[in-house]
Amino acid sequence: xxxxxxxxxxxxxxxxxxxxxxxxxxxxxxxxxxxxxxxxxxxxxxxxxxxxxxxxxxxxxxxxxxxxxxxxxxxxxxxxxxxxxxxxxxxxxxxxxxxxxxxxxxxxxxxxxxxxxxxxxxxxxxxxxxxxxxxxxxxxxxxxxxxxxxxxxxxxxxxxxxxxxxxxxxxxxxxxxxxxxxxxxxxxxxxxxxxxxxxxxxxxxxxxxxxxxxxxxxxxxxxxxxxxxxxxxxxxxxxxxxx
Ligand code: TMP
Numbered sequence: 517x518x519x520x521x522x523x524x525x526x527x528x529x530x531x532x533x534x535x536x537x538x539x540x541x542x543x544x545x546x547x548x549x550x551x552x553x554x555x556x557x558x559x560x561x562x563x564x565x566x567x568x569x570x571x572x573x574x575x576x577x578x579x580x581x582x583x584x585x586x587x588x589x590x591x592x593x594x595x596x597x598x599x600x601x602x603x604x605x606x607x608x609x610x611x612x613x614x615x616x617x618x619x620x621x622x623x624x625x626x627x628x629x630x631x632x633x634x635x636x637x638x639x640x641x642x643x644x645x646x647x648x649x650x651x652x653x654x655x656x657x658x659x660x661x662x663x664x665x666x667x668x669x670x671x672x673x674x675x676x677x678x679x680x681x682x683x684x685x686x687x688x689x690x691x692x693x694x695x696x697x698x699x700x701x702x703x704x705x706x707x708x709x710x711x712x713x714x715x716x717x718x719x720x721x722x723x724x725x726x727x728x729x730x731x732x733x734x735x736x737x738x739x740x741x742x743x744x745x746x747x748x749x750x751x752x753x754x755x756x757x758x759x
Contacts, residue, residue, distance in 0.1 A: 526545040530542055537571075539552040539554065553573070553576040557571060557739050561653045568750060576598060582757070590682075594608075594713050612706055613648040614648065619642045620697075645676075646702075684701075694757065699725070700723070701723035704716035720735040724737060735753065
C-alpha cells in the first residue's frame, strides 16, 4: 500500500545540535532530522583544529554509499535520503552514548596503549566501547559499565556488538574488492521506535582506510599526523568506494 514518502512533508527547521563536523537540524516531521556535513576537522578531542576542503561533501556521499550497502545487507540505519552535496535526511534517533569501535588490524590508540605495531593482525576482529563524553575525552569502557550506568541494556549492548561485527564483515569485503583495507572504524547507534538503528556517519573521519597495495593512508590520520595530501586522501577514498 502506498506508504507516504517520509520526506514529502519534512521542512528544514532550526539547528538543534552542532558537533565538530556536523550540524543537525530539526524538520517539520518529529521523526526526521537533516544532517549538514561541514569541512571543519578536529582531532585529539578538538585540541587540533583545521579545515579539510570538500570533506563535508566526501563524508556525506561516502556515508550514503555505505548506508545503502548496509541496508541492502539487512542492517537498519538512520539514512533516508541524501538531499544535496552536504545534506542528508535521517531518522531522528535517541543516541546511545557509546562509540562502538571495530578493529581488524592494530592501529591508533590500541597500538599505543598496548605497545604493538600498527598493521599487526589479530586472530579475530575486536569490538571496543567508548563512553561519549568530551570532558572525559571519550574513555574506553567495558560493556559492564554501560549496563551498570544505564547507558544501554545488556540486550542492547549485545546487539551493538553483533551489529558492529556485521557492519565490519560487509564493509571489509566491499572495500577489499576495491583495493582498500578496512583497518578500524567507529559506529554510533540509537533507538528509534523500539529498534536499534545505525546512525552518525561512516567516512574517512571515522574509519582507517589503507591502500591495499601501498599501505598509503586514505583517511583522517593524514590530518591527525600532519602527513599532507589530506584532501587527496579523502578524494581517493571516495573514488574507491564509488568505483
Ligand atoms: P583510535 O585508534 O584512535 O581509538 O580510533 C579507532 C577508530 O575510531 C579510528 O578508525 C578512528 C575512529 N575514531 C572516531 O571516529 N572518532 C574519535 O573520536 C576517535 C578517537 C576515533
